[in-house]
Amino acid sequence: MAIQWYPGHMHKAQKDIRELLPQVDLLIEVLDARIPYSSENPAIEKIRGDKPCIKILSKSDLADPAVTAAWQVHLEQQRGVKTFATTTDEPQKIKQLLELCRRMFPAKDAGVKTINAMIVGIPNVGKSTIINTLADRIIAKTGNEPAVTKSQQRINLGSGIVLFDTPGILWPKIENPNSSYRLAVTGAIKSTAMEYDDVGFYAADYLIKAYPELLKERFQLESIPNTELAFLEVAALRRGALSAGGRINLHKICELLINELRAGTVGRITLETPEMVVQEKIEIAEAQAKKDADAAERKRRFKAGSRNPSESELAAQEANNAKRAPRGSRPPKATKPRKSK
Ligand SMILES: Nc1nc2c(ncn2[C@@H]2O[C@H](COP(=O)(O)OP(=O)(O)OP(=O)(O)O)[C@@H](O)[C@H]2O)c(=O)[nH]1
Ligand SMILES: [Mg+2]
DSSP, X not given: OOOOOOOHHHHXXXXXXXXXXXXXXXXXXXXXXXXXXXTSOHHHHHHHTTOOEEEEEEOTTTSOHHHHHHHHHHHTTSTTEEEEEOOTTOHXXXXXXXXXXXXXXHHHHXXXXXXEEEEEESTTSSHHHHHHHHHTSOOSOOOSSSOOOOSOEEEEOSSSEEEEEOOOOOOSOOOSHHHHHHHHHHTOSOGGGSOHHHHXXXXXXXXXHHOHHHHHHXXXXXXXXXXXXXXXXXXXXXXXXXXXXXXXXXXXXXXXXXXXXXXXXXXXXXXXXXXXXXXXHHHHHHHHHHHHHHHHHHHHHHHHOOOOOOHHHHHHHHHHHHHHSOTTOOOOOOOOOOOOO
């Protein structure tokens, strides 16, 4: 299943970001620390050009700390990129972001001009929360569901930095199917645009391989079954996710698993590592190359046109026709060609 969610306001927001970009000095892209690759907007990377960029790894309290550190090293290999891991548990650390902005523009620090920074990122990643922490007051509306911010907002922090809050955006085509699932698991996709069962199976499959110990502890299991279905069944029994008549209710356990993952109660979990993503990119490129080669071959065959059948093929066809003709039937009478007037 391909999960796509690209409502009209996101299309408009993307256009607005593109228009505003030339006027800003700095781009702050907020990524979800649990999915730093899947939450990175490929369009932003294209339109950013040489503009300096801070990539914030938000909600790092929910992510695996060792993997967050690995992602920071990986992301900083990109030109002009600095990274910063944040969590609402450490508001003082979020405030260090302002220092980092000033360090990136030493000339402007002398009060010559204001630094204009635009905050962009996927829905529900924590953009408005960061702005409120930086401003020390509630300026931007926040909420634990995607698409809370619906339009752009300019916020003057008063210390030589102006921030632009923007609505969370996804993109029209999510190329990597794993990314769609990871965005759905972490809560960036509206619940009406995804199926809990499908996403729950995806999450269970990943977790039994990547974080079996956390699952054992959370669901009080002696050992972890080796298929996602078997795990979901025992988890459902543990949690009483049953329908009338005592049948296992897979929908209920999938929803419960996803909600617990989002809330961080299963533990600190990251859904992708730099190594996994490198491998996935290779697989996607290979699949695309095969698709392109098949299309080129079809085109070539079409252009070469149809060939004449060989003698043996003609003979086989004739024998086939004779076999099919009902006994005693006559070949149709040849119709006289009409006289042309
Ligand atoms: N655990 C955790 N939750 C966070 C963190 N930052 C934000 N949140 C929660 O994530 C939810 C979304 O936060 P928002 O700031 O509204 O996200 P947004 O990116 O502005 O979302 P949209 O405007 O919908 O695009 C809220 O419930 C926040 O409390 C964090 O560091 N850790
Ligand atoms: Mg917002």
